[in-house]
Amino acid sequence: MDKNTVEIKNLRKVYRVGDEKVVALDNISLNIRSGEICCILGTSGSGKSTLLNLIAGLEKPTRGTIKINGNHIEKMNERQLALFRQRFVGFVFQSYNLLPTLTALENVCLPLTFRGVKKQIREKEAARMLSAVGLKTHINHRPTQMSGGQQQRVGIARAFVCKPSLMLADEPTGNLDSKTTREIKELILKLAREYQQTLVVVSHDADVASIADKTVHILDGNIEKIEEKS
Ligand code: ADP
Ligand code: MG
DSSP states (O other), X not given: OOOEEEEEEEEEEEEEETTEEEEEEEEEEEEEETTOEEXXXXXXXXXXXXXXXXXXXXSOOSEEEEEETTEXXXXXXXXXXXXXXXXXXXXXXXXXXXXXXXXXHHHHHHHHHHTTOOHHHHHHHHHHHHHHTTOGGGTTOOGGGSOHHHHHHHHHHHHHTTOOSEEEEESTXXXXXXXXXXXXXXXXXXXXXXXXXXXXXXXXXXXXXXXXXXXXXXXTTEEEXXXXXX
């Protein structure tokens, strides 16, 4: 039996802006199975990034629970969350979030450094991962010396290098042209399948949904419908 990797119950997130309350997520309940490819689809402002950030433990819910691999992450303190992310979670950002002063190799080494992997081994692992994303010849380039697509490949290598069981991607192709978008989407999918990871990818583009096992449509902080491929 597949166990649920991500179990979300009655999740609510309210932001306060001055005297105003913004209900970013209203009442979200959702299960994502181990190894599943799940697409979160919705227009801008519908709450997609908020949902992903809550799953990553980057923000605290106002109400509700999130259980990942058996751990209640809404109950963890910052230190526990940092360890949890290190062990289980990879994150691919729309704007790559690479450190500009570091080379591709050094950027991809970072998560291994946090895990205490020795220099020689982490450089070998990072070089292997960069090669897997098609950047063998660019390992010593800095972000400004690479195209958007190449920078995102570095971002992907960094997210996947520790082979975390849960991969989260927030509009990973949002800043790329259509040809590069296709390549990057296929790359993320290929790696996630190869490493048997659970993948949650946020998009405002129905095209991504075509590759997913499950598509969660969100509208104004609520789940509108869930489509599952049989
Ligand atoms: P999406 O990723 O689908 O575009 P978001 O999750 O970023 O949507 O935002 C959902 C809603 O929550 C929006 O109305 C947004 O303005 C609001 N919001 C998001 N983050 C914050 C924040 N840190 N402070 C206040 N409001 C926020
Ligand atoms: Mg967003």
